Amino acid sequence: MTPVLELRDLRAGYGGIDVIHGIDLRIVSGEVVALLGPNGAGKTTTLATISGQISPSGGTVSLMGHNVNGARPDRLARAGVCLVPEGRGVFPNLTVRENLIMSTYTGVSIASIEERAYELFPRLGERRGQTAGTLSGGEQQMLAMSRAMTTDPALLLLDELSMGLAPMIVAELYERVGELAQKGLSILIVEQFAQAVLGVADRAVVMVNGEIRTVGAPAEVSRQLAEAYLGG
Amino acid sequence: MKLSPANYAAIALTVAGAIALSALNWSGRPVSVATVGSMLVVGVTLGSIYAVSASGLVVVYTTTGVFNFAQGAMGMYWAFVYWELRFNRNWPAPIAIGLVVLVMAPLGGVVLDRLVMRRLRGTPLVLQLMVTVGLMLGFMGLAATQWKGDRGRNAQPFFGRTGGFELLGVNVTWHRFTTICVAVLLAVLLRLLLHRSRIGVAMRAVVDSRSLTSLTGANPEIISGLAWALGSSLAAVAGILIAPESGLVVELLTLVVVDAFAAAAVGRLRSFPLTFLGAMVLGIGQQFIRSFLDFPGGFSNADRALPTILLFVVVLALPQAKLHIRGTAAAASTRIRRITPLSDAALGGLALIVVIVSWSGGLVPFVDEWTGTGVNRGVTMMITAIIMLSLVPLTGWAGQVNFAPLAFAGFGAVMFLKVAGDSGQAWGLVMAALLTAPVGALMALPAVRLQGLYLALASMAFARGFELLFFTQSSVIDSGAGERIASLHFAGWQLDGRGRGYLIFLTIVFAAGVVGLIALKRSRYGRRWMAIHDSEAAAATLGISLVETKVIVFGISAAIAGFGGALFGIQQATLNPSQFTLLLGLPIVLLLVVGGVAYPAAALFGGVNTILFIVIKERLGWSWLSALEILGPGLMAVAMVVNTRGAVTDMGRAFSPLLPWRHDARDQFRLEHATEREDEVGELGLGRPFTRDHVNDLDRQLGIVDLIPASRPTESRGGL
Numbered sequence: 001m002t003p004v005l006e007l008r009d010l011r012a013g014y015g016g017i018d019v020i021h022g023i024d025l026r027i028v029s030g031e032v033v034a035l036l037g038p039n040g041a042g043k044t045t046t047l048a049t050i051s052g053q054i055s056p057s058g059g060t061v062s063l064m065g066h067n068v069n070g071a072r073p074d075r076l077a078r079a080g081v082c083l084v085p086e087g088r089g090v091f092p093n094l095t096v097r098e099n100l101i102m103s104t105y106t107g108v109s110i111a112s113i114e115e116r117a118y119e120l121f122p123r124l125g126e127r128r129g130q131t132a133g134t135l136s137g138g139e140q141q142m143l144a145m146s147r148a149m150t151t152d153p154a155l156l157l158l159d160e161l162s163m164g165l166a167p168m169i170v171a172e173l174y175e176r177v178g179e180l181a182q183k184g185l186s187i188l189i190v191e192q193f194a195q196a197v198l199g200v201a202d203r204a205v206v207m208v209n210g211e212i213r214t215v216g217a218p219a220e221v222s223r224q225l226a227e228a229y230l231g232g
Numbered sequence: 233m234k235l236s237p238a239n240y241a242a243i244a245l246t247v248a249g250a251i252a253l254s255a256l257n258w259s260g261r262p263v264s265v266a267t268v269g270s271m272l273v274v275g276v277t278l279g280s281i282y283a284v285s286a287s288g289l290v291v292v293y294t295t296t297g298v299f300n301f302a303q304g305a306m307g308m309y310w311a312f313v314y315w316e317l318r319f320n321r322n323w324p325a326p327i328a329i330g331l332v333v334l335v336m337a338p339l340g341g342v343v344l345d346r347l348v349m350r351r352l353r354g355t356p357l358v359l360q361l362m363v364t365v366g367l368m369l370g371f372m373g374l375a376a377t378q379w380k381g382d383r384g385r386n387a388q389p390f391f392g393r394t395g396g397f398e399l400l401g402v403n404v405t406w407h408r409f410t411t412i413c414v415a416v417l418l419a420v421l422l423r424l425l426l427h428r429s430r431i432g433v434a435m436r437a438v439v440d441s442r443s444l445t446s447l448t449g450a451n452p453e454i455i456s457g458l459a460w461a462l463g464s465s466l467a468a469v470a471g472i473l474i475a476p477e478s479g480l481v482v483e484l485l486t487l488v489v490v491d492a493f494a495a496a497a498v499g500r501l502r503s504f505p506l507t508f509l510g511a512m513v514l515g516i517g518q519q520f521i522r523s524f525l526d527f528p529g530g531f532s533n534a535d536r537a538l539p540t541i542l543l544f545v546v547v548l549a550l551p552q553a554k555l556h557i558r559g560t561a562a563a564a565s566t567r568i569r570r571i572t573p574l575s576d577a578a579l580g581g582l583a584l585i586v587v588i589v590s591w592s593g594g595l596v597p598f599v600d601e602w603t604g605t606g607v608n609r610g611v612t613m614m615i616t617a618i619i620m621l622s623l624v625p626l627t628g629w630a631g632q633v634n635f636a637p638l639a640f641a642g643f644g645a646v647m648f649l650k651v652a653g654d655s656g657q658a659w660g661l662v663m664a665a666l667l668t669a670p671v672g673a674l675m676a677l678p679a680v681r682l683q684g685l686y687l688a689l690a691s692m693a694f695a696r697g698f699e700l701l702f703f704t705q706s707s708v709i710d711s712g713a714g715e716r717i718a719s720l721h722f723a724g725w726q727l728d729g730r731g732r733g734y735l736i737f738l739t740i741v742f743a744a745g746v747v748g749l750i751a752l753k754r755s756r757y758g759r760r761w762m763a764i765h766d767s768e769a770a771a772a773t774l775g776i777s778l779v780e781t782k783v784i785v786f787g788i789s790a791a792i793a794g795f796g797g798a799l800f801g802i803q804q805a806t807l808n809p810s811q812f813t814l815l816l817g818l819p820i821v822l823l824l825v826v827g828g829v830a831y832p833a834a835a836l837f838g839g840v841n842t843i844l845f846i847v848i849k850e851r852l853g854w855s856w857l858s859a860l861e862i863l864g865p866g867l868m869a870v871a872m873v874v875n876t877r878g879a880v881t882d883m884g885r886a887f888s889p890l891l892p893w894r895h896d897a898r899d900q901f902r903l904e905h906a907t908e909r910e911d912e913v914g915e916l917g918l919g920r921p922f923t924r925d926h927v928n929d930l931d932r933q934l935g936i937v938d939l940i941p942a943s944r945p946t947e948s949r950g951g952l
């Protein structure tokens with residue numbers, strides 16, 4: 001089976017300096033992979049490269065077997081790559097509804113996006129006219145997630161969904177991610193700690209200093225990580 | 233919009249002031265249905281003109297995040313193009329309009345985005361201001377080059393000058409009716425476009441976050457291009473509608489939109505309904521003044537000054553938090569890398585004096601031959617350089633944008649005329665400087681509240697206010713009376729304002745000024761300026777008083793400009809109000825910034841360029857160069873998108889390693905050529921390293937260990 005995403009010896013960085021040094025990764029259809037690692041490991045850079053925001057300086061990114069090195073991020077987005085970026089992935093000066101309108105560039109109608117988003121996150125429905133910048137952190141993350149949930153992407157990239165959120169909300173968000181996975185979506189989740197993704201990930205990959213160190217079952221990797229941090 | 237009690241107080245005060253002024257200057261013309269009706273009809277038409285112009289500004293700001301100072305000049309340019317097609321080539325109006333508004337203007341906007349605006353992304357605000365002001369001059373110069381002189385240009389209104397319908401006893405021409413309809417229609421359509429249509433929402437989204445926009449699948453490059461196309465098109469609509477009313481004159485048409493800034497500010501650059509309201513207040517207010525008030529002599533410009541006054545008040549009174557200020561005033565491009573030692577400044581000054589003395593003495597014959605009337609040109613150059621020098625501490629070091637240096641200079645010239653005009657005594661120069669300082673301090677008061685764009689707007693309003701209300705007073709400049717300023721008496725010498733002695737005097741003054749400024753900058757006090765430039769908040773937490781610091785730097789700047797203005801008065805011998813306009817002041821600011829606003833040497837660069845444009849124009853005599861003195865600075869400022877550091881920086885960097893005592897320059901040169909990591913240093917927000925310790929520090933932070941030896945052997949420095 002052709003993997004949905006395949007990275008081969010991928011290198012990328014900023015201003016001519018590589019921060020990821022040749023990583024290999026395959027995600028097949030319906031698989032949920034957790035990419036873990038300490039601050040500055042290069043996780044965000046990896047996602048930026050996959051989503052087309054950074055061109056690789058070496059190696060290849062393939063989607064469904066097609067080499068997409070150097071493709072523009074908006075083209076990849078329309079082709080089904082959905083990145084929910086680190087921090088708040090919303091337009092702060094646009095209203096909730098206007099944020100949802102922006103999701104229609106993927107080709108899904110606004111009616112269907114609104115219907116599904118408000119059903120998944122009723123709190124957004126109540127605040128559709130409010131500017132996104134004034135939403136609470138959790139609500140903003142729900143809004144950011146609703147782009148992923150309503151536009152039927154083929155590959156979902158999530159960057160530190162849990163950052164700065166209460167455990168309750170994180171649990172709720174990951175429950176939604178779990179539902180997506182069940183529908184057969186391929187998902188790459190970036191988190192610093194393994195606990196958050198134990199329930200959803202099929203596989204965990206640990207990245208340190210721009211290289212992949214460990215690959216394994218999430219529970220096992222989580223145990224190793226805990227030891228490493230504590231022993232550290 | 234939430235208004236604080238202070239805002240309400242400010243509004244109440246303004247209204248009360250307006251009422252008091254009206255009562256004092258009431259003309260006594262009858263108030264009847266006919267007169268009020270006519271005031272309203274004409275006022276609403278005027279207001280519509282402002283509304284059309286201001287909505288262009290608002291659209292461009294909301295969809296690109298750039299406040300486009302060139303909006304008016306673009307509208308002016310497209311109005312000229314329309315006039316050329318319609319009346320010079322007799323094309324049918326619908327085709328000419330369609331071609332200009334729907335094809336040429338949008339294409340122009342796209343080209344502008346590709347060539348200029350795209351590169352402004354993420355640059356410091358100061359650069360954005362200068363580049364768009366440069367564009368303004370560029371378009372003005374372009375139009376003046378393409379359509380020379382005022383050869384009986386006549387822009388006919390739509391549907392003829394007569395005709396129309398009667399309303400409240402006033403004939404509303406079809407053209408004016410069209411203008412009103414277009415204004416209303418635009419206010420409604422643009423709101424719908426930006427809030428209801430997907431492309432409009434996307435335009436606003438791009439301003440919020442470019443990268444997130446591309447992640448949603450929209451192409452930000454195309455969206456920005458469309459936004460500029462729309463902005464340019466709206467400018468064209470405004471220009472074409474206004475031209476028959478204001479006359480097809482480059483400056484007049486451009487200034488109508490400068491006047492519309494006030495309306496856009498009422499809408500806080502975002503809201504169409506409020507902008508529309510502001511435009512109507514402007515239009516009706518102006519017509520009210522014309523209909524019912526009579527201001528005495530020097531204030532007869534009150535109606536024309538109203539937009540300026542409104543802009544000033546609005547910028548000061550509106551809630552600041554809502555005034556969305558993008559970027560920071562702290563320009564990375566003006567960051568100081570190395571604090572020049574006094575000895576270097578003195579040496580440079582001496583070198584300059586030697587050059588000027590030998591040149592003006594005819595020792596460099598070729599230059600003199602080529603430049604024609606050499607000495608007087610030299611005088612103009614040095615005076616311009618001195619006025620530019622006033623902006624170095626203010627804008628370059630303290631980061632305060634000021635588009636009004638010529639207002640200060642004019643004030644200084646007037647003061648010199650008053651205190652020492654007859655005698656030409658040199659102490660009059662000092663007096664002129666001292667008397668101008670408080671005016672600068674006055675300008676500092678808005679600066680305490682405002683930063684970046686809003687300070688720039690306030691200073692423009694300030695300059696225009698001086699132009700329209702101060703210099704026009706017969707008690708200030710009595711152009712009719714033929715008051716003459718005597719030549720300068722200095723230490724027993726009598727220096728003619730166009731002579732060699734005066735030029736040498738000016739050169740010495742400039743050199744002394746540079747050394748003095750460098751000394752100030754090196755002082756503990758000077759550090760405060762750089763501190764508020766870097767971060768006002770951080771400076772305040774260090775216990776630096778923002779009010780005091782700003783008042784003093786504005787005062788010093790105004791004093792220098794006033795001094796320069798007095799010197800200008802001596803050269804000119806007579807003064808008139810048209811010497812000190814807002815528009816004439818803009819090239820001064822731009823050329824200095826092009827040189828590199830943080831460096832006194834840039835003032836010299838600016839002075840040289842000022843006369844260079846004049847000389848080139850004269851020597852070559854090519855007719856297409858006729859507007860070079862505005863086109864040149866405009867284009868140079870626009871070119872700053874490519875070299876944001878300013879010209880003298882590069883000159884200095886290339887030149888200084890050659891000086892035997894500049895080890896630091898050679899080290900820096902080597903460092904930059906030895907390592908690729910330079911950019912990253914910039915991204916850490918630390919600027920470029922400028923001392924050995926800084927370099928070592930940064931290297932530690934970045935983990936560069938062995939690129940350069942940790943410490944240079946000290947004896948090689950001491951050896952020279």
Ligand SMILES: Nc1ncnc2c1ncn2[C@@H]1O[C@H](COP(=O)(O)OP(=O)(O)OP(=O)(O)O)[C@@H](O)[C@H]1O
Nearest residue numbers: 014019037038039040041042043044045046192915
């Ligand atoms: N825009 C940038 N320019 C230069 N270097 C960058 C840039 N963004 C990230 N880096 C560097 O690249 C390295 C990897 O950063 P990245 O953001 O990918 O880490 P991360 O694993 O996502 O860390 P975190 O868990 O803190 O988000 C870091 O050393 C960082 O300093």
Ligand SMILES: [Mg+2]
Nearest residue numbers: 043044045086
């Ligand atoms: Mg990250």
